[in-house]
Amino acid sequence: PAAIQLHAERLSVRPVTGPIVIPHTSLGMCDNFTIPHKHHTVGVAGADMILYANIFSTSGPTAWAIPCVRLGDGRPVVAAVNFDPKQVAVTSRNVRVATHELGHALGFGREVFLMLHMISEVPNVRGMPKVSVISTPKTKAMARQYHNCPTLEGIELEDEGGSGTALSHWKKRNMRDEMMTSDVGVGLYSALTLAAFEDMGFYVANHSAAEMLWWGNNSGCGLLEKKCLTDGITEYPHLFCSQFDVYDFCTYDHLSLGFCDLMRHEEALPQEYWYFADPRLGGDDFYMSRCPHVKEYSNGGCTNGDPSVMPGSVVGPNSRCVKGQDLQFDDKYIGDVCVDTRCGDGTVSVRFLDDDAWHECQEGETVTPPSGPWRGSIVCPQYADVCTAFPNISSHPIPVVDPPLADDPTSAEGAEGDEGEVPRKRPRRL
Numbered sequence: 001p002a003a004i005q006l007h008a009e010r011l012s013v014r015p016v017t018g019p020i021v022i023p024h025t026s027l028g029m030c031d032n033f034t035i036p037h038k039h040h041t042v043g044v045a046g047a048d049m050i051l052y053a054n055i056f057s058t059s060g061p062t063a064w065a066i067p068c069v070r071l072g073d074g075r076p077v078v079a080a081v082n083f084d085p086k087q088v089a090v091t092s093r094n095v096r097v098a099t100h101e102l103g104h105a106l107g108f109g110r111e112v113f114l115m116l117h118m119i120s121e122v123p124n125v126r127g128m129p130k131v132s133v134i135s136t137p138k139t140k141a142m143a144r145q146y147h148n149c150p151t152l153e154g155i156e157l158e159d160e161g162g163s164g165t166a167l168s169h170w171k172k173r174n175m176r177d178e179m180m181t182s183d184v185g186v187g188l189y190s191a192l193t194l195a196a197f198e199d200m201g202f203y204v205a206n207h208s209a210a211e212m213l214w215w216g217n218n219s220g221c222g223l224l225e226k227k228c229l230t231d232g233i234t235e236y237p238h239l240f241c242s243q244f245d246v247y248d249f250c251t252y253d254h255l256s257l258g259f260c261d262l263m264r265h266e267e268a269l270p271q272e273y274w275y276f277a278d279p280r281l282g283g284d285d286f287y288m289s290r291c292p293h294v295k296e297y298s299n300g301g302c303t304n305g306d307p308s309v310m311p312g313s314v315v316g317p318n319s320r321c322v323k324g325q326d327l328q329f330d331d332k333y334i335g336d337v338c339v340d341t342r343c344g345d346g347t348v349s350v351r352f353l354d355d356d357a358w359h360e361c362q363e364g365e366t367v368t369p370p371s372g373p374w375r376g377s378i379v380c381p382q383y384a385d386v387c388t389a390f391p392n393i394s395s396h397p398i399p400v401v402d403p404p405l406a407d408d409p410t411s412a413e414g415a416e417g418d419e420g421e422v423p424r425k426r427p428r429r430l
Contacts, residue, residue: 003098006189007106011197012204013075019043020050020077022069029080030068050078051105055085062087064164065101067112074115075202079105096179096187103180103193107200110167113157116200119167122153126227126289127272132157132167136199142192146213149221155192156224158182160286172287174224176215177253182287186253188213212388214253215239228291229275241292242276247335248310249294250321254386255303256296257310257321257336261285302338312373313338314353320386322350325366327376329353337378343387348380 021043022035033052044050052068063083067076081101088094113119113134120135133154134140143155156171161182169182170192177186180193190213194205216223222235234240239252241260248257261284268279273290275282282290299306302319312329313319319338327334340351342358349358352369359367361380368377 002095003102006095006099007102010189010194010206010209011106012206013048013202016048016071016077019045020047020069022050022078027078028068029066030078033080047077049076049106051081051102052079053081053083056082057086058082058084061164063097063101065104066109067105067107073201074107074112075200076105076107076112081105093187097184099189100179100184100187104168106197107202108168108180108193108196110163112200113167118196118199119157120154122156125156125225127274128159131159131171134196134199136196138195138199139192142195146190146192146218147216147220147224148218149224151221152224155196158287160289171289172285173228173289173291174216175213176288176293178213178215183285227272227275228289232276232281239293241294247333248300248337250323250336251294251296254320254322254381255301256305257300257302257313257338258294258296260292261295262292305338310338312353314340314351316340318342320381322381322386323379325377325379327378328374330373331375339378341386343383346383348383348386350378350380 019042021041022030022039024040030052033054035052039050058064061084063081065079065081067079069078070076081098083098083101088097118134118136118139119132121130122133123130125131133156135154140152140154144150144152156174157167158169158171158181159166165182170178170180172181172183175181175190175192177188178192179187179189180196188211189209191207191210192213194207194210197203198205216239219236223239226235228234228236228240229242232242234242241249241262243260244262245259249260250256251258262281263284264278265280265282269282269290271279273282275291283292284295285293297305297309299309302313302315302321303317305313305315307313307315311332312327312334315338318341320341321336321338324334324336327337329337342349342351348361348363350361350367351358352374354373355370357370361367361378363380363382365380366377367380368374
């Protein structure tokens with residue numbers, strides 16, 4: 001219900017005249033679901049879409065969804081959705097996974113994109129011969145506005161993964177944590193996805209309910225057209241990293257401590273992913289085009305992490321991550337750190353662990369913690385980076401009544417779902 005509500009608050013559709021009657025044949029994956037006999041005869045009245053959901057155990061994706069029946073104009077009205085009970089816990093984060101899958105059920109995917117001629121190809125991008133983009137009018141306009149790139153031809157689609165991933169998701173490298181990327185992450189329902197739904201011609205979007213996406217916002221054309229690093233140097237240090245995992249780093253959204261996923265691969269990466277003199281160096285995530293970036297620790301969240309493995313950090317609802325300069329706590333270099341924050345009138349104040357005083361923190365300036373266990377300083381962040389309200393995307397369980405369980409194996413060949421849709425993180429250890 002929570003995932004359905006996220007769509008219902010943002011998308012409107014012209015009501016179907018009369019009941020939706022389910023045909024007996026040509027149902028694709030819906031043939032593997034139990035459909036009440038009345039749905040084939042009397043039909044379902046007063047519905048905009050019918051979802052057949054189950055919790056089959058699978059050896060592949062955490063979840064998948066696929067349309068089964070369309071109206072004459074191509075709008076999906078019947079769809080199948082499945083979740084693997086072994087991989088999906090009942091959490092706020094997995095509500096976003098469900099929202100992602102319902103997005104596929106509503107038509108966000110390769111088959112509908114091709115049917116509606118929404119995909120174009122752009123040549124010579126970041127060392128690749130071509131990339132595929134959604135280039136329809138509202139999507140292109142929203143992408144140009146979001147990225148501050150007036151020449152952008154559209155939003156790039158994922159080119160990695162199998163048939164259920166490529167061309168059915170936004171490119172994660174360009175739009176990390178957006179709801180319709182292949183690895184859902186935070187799963188923000190942005191104006192970019194709303195624009196794509198509107199361009200299908202089936203839906204009217206409520207853009208006032210769009211959630212703010214930060215990755216790549218106002219980046220300019222360079223983020224999309226150039227490689228993330230050249231000779232180990234990036235123009236976007238708040239998004240990409242180039243250091244091996246030595247100290248803790250802030251994630252780009254300042255909500256967690258993490259580690260740079262840079263690694264030396266066993267073989268040379270494809271030439272379009274050469275970002276260092278050593279062609280084996282690159283990030284761990286192929287959905288990120290091997291661009292090294294900071295991944296959060298599973299227990300390193302500033303708001304909900306484990307303080308015992310976060311030396312010097314304050315953990316609490318208003319805590320945010322800030323960059324350290326030669327920062328030490330208890331005579332140990334710690335890198336970056338979570339501090340308590342207070343926002344008001346465009347000014348950020350911070351409070352350190354074992355310190356009751358608030359310190360005004362002007363953007364770009366440094367603040368030195370009080371003596372005692374501290375050495376070094378922090379760099380003050382931008383106001384907007386730490387004083388923005390974020391949706392509740394927690395990996396902690398939420399209460400449910402009679403959580404469903406099942407173990408009925410099936411296959412989802414061709415359905416839109418991905419191995420990475422529940423984020424894989426490693427814990428922080430001292």
